[in-house]
Amino acid sequence: GAAMLRGGTAVLRRAASGGGHGQGSAQPLEPSLLRFLVCPLSKRPLRYEEATNELINEELGIAYPIIDGIPNMIPEAARTTQKKPPAEGSKEP
């Protein structure tokens, strides 16, 4: 039979604190996904930025948003990031 869909609208909220299961309105990224996810363009690893709830490709300077716990890995949806000065955070090789 048809699945009964609750008319709940997902509220967009940035995850303030990481960890835990994303069943509430704050939906962080499923941690196991980080094992598999890469940038669809360069196939290179991504960095999860908790503050903005995005997956960052440092090399290309783009960020993929995570909405309702679902990472949007379509290149057209990514935004370009400003190059940050090296003092901010550590650069991983």
Next chain:
Amino acid sequence: RGLAAGPEMHFGFQTVTEAERREKIYQVFESVAKKYDVMNDSMTLGIHRVWKDILVHKMNPSPGTLLLDVAGGTGDIAFRFINYVRSVRERQLQRKLRHHQNLSWQEIAESYQEDKSKSLGGSQVVVCDINKEMLKVGKEKAQNLGYTEGLSWVLGNAEELPFDDDKFDVYTIAFGIRNVTRIDLALQEAYRVLKPGGRFLCLEFSHVSNPLLSSLYDLYSFQVIPVLGEVIAGDWKSYQYLVESIRRFPPQEELKAMIEDAGFLKVDYQNLNLGIVAIHSGFKL
């Protein structure tokens, strides 16, 4: 609109540019997402459930399998996968328990902790779809049906997957490859993300060679399905597209050749319902 640059492609029986095709297909699924499951049941008289069951049984996943389900929007394959490995795991644990009949409760409890404590035995499925609405429906369904473990959702393009090489044991695409604009790219990506030894499985509408069944099928497709689409989903055009896209899709042997071109070996197909649907399988060896 028709003067846009770019190669001409088909959208059902219309001729469009590549960009137009992607846009139109996105709109089709955006429009049908909420009624997708109901329409599947109505159009196929529930038989699509059997086809999907057969796909997962053919897969025969063991606990610990990593599955990538592409174009898996509303989760039908993912849920079946979870159910399957869960029941296999249960049987495994029961067998273990039977063999431990002469042990103390302490020892039995310890043996449980040795195995992966989760009921899925480490199995995981990633559902990847290009359409936000379809994923939304799938995620809600998962919550309503109680699927929380071992399941993740990614918005991505089958032609340009956001996954690392050699990662998955199985790649499935059920009733999705027909809607991909560059099937060759999707197949190449499938090959890339599979582990060596991994399996590609495609469930899709195919070609009926039996002339009597073919006529009946055409009649049903062109006369009944769009009407159902209008009555149930208020959307004749999307279901017209569906029917036309099935007719435009390569038949069994041609799809087999395309899968082989991507590098897969031991490529084979299995007709269901005399070719109304076919399951293609290949291995990355």
